[in-house]
Amino acid sequence: DTGVSQNPRHKITKRGQNVTFRCDPISEHNRLYWYRQTLGQGPEFLTYFQNEAQLEKSRLLSDRFSAERPKGSFSTLEIQRTEQGDSAMYLCASTPGGVRSPLHFGNGTRLTVT
């Protein structure tokens, strides 16, 4: 169990550019979540996958955001035409499924849009 891995750890981009983040969940965890956390706030739910199927998307997720989980393994989160309001920590979490299991969070990707 190597934990949830996220890359990159930090990303600085200019407004209007596209960015992509990657998340590698714990092996055999079939549920994968993306959350966003801004300073002084708790994580906010963005989207969730069970295996390769994206089962739910938050209303927070505008059309500029897209997430994939090909083959039910790693996941990517892409933000197109970034805005300064997108600056945040993007957290990925995985769980083997079943409500008794807590989410295991990665270290996050900190995005700064200048």
Next chain:
Amino acid sequence: ELKVEQNPLFLSMQEGKNYTIYCNYSTTSDRLYWYRQDPGKSLESLFVLLSNGAVKQEGRLMASLDTKARLSTLHITAAVHDLSATYFCAPLLNSGGSNYKLTFGKGTLLTVNP
């Protein structure tokens, strides 16, 4: 929509003292999780509370859940500096069918002073 309120949001206490953090949530949820977050780090699972009346203890921390009152508490006994961190509660919301997601409070920033 599920709302989660933690109080206090900021807590400064002396070593050796006791204190309780409260977590209220607005709709039915019979499962709740507590997480700890150190500055610049990701979230670490502390407790999983699965039923009404559940009580879990680990070291100087004890968490409880009252689903009827929609209330969870995190009690700190004889605080030590190492407990300084931000603590989040997160009830589990069923958002339809087999979809579940954690909804986080804003967190309680705990500072334990010598």
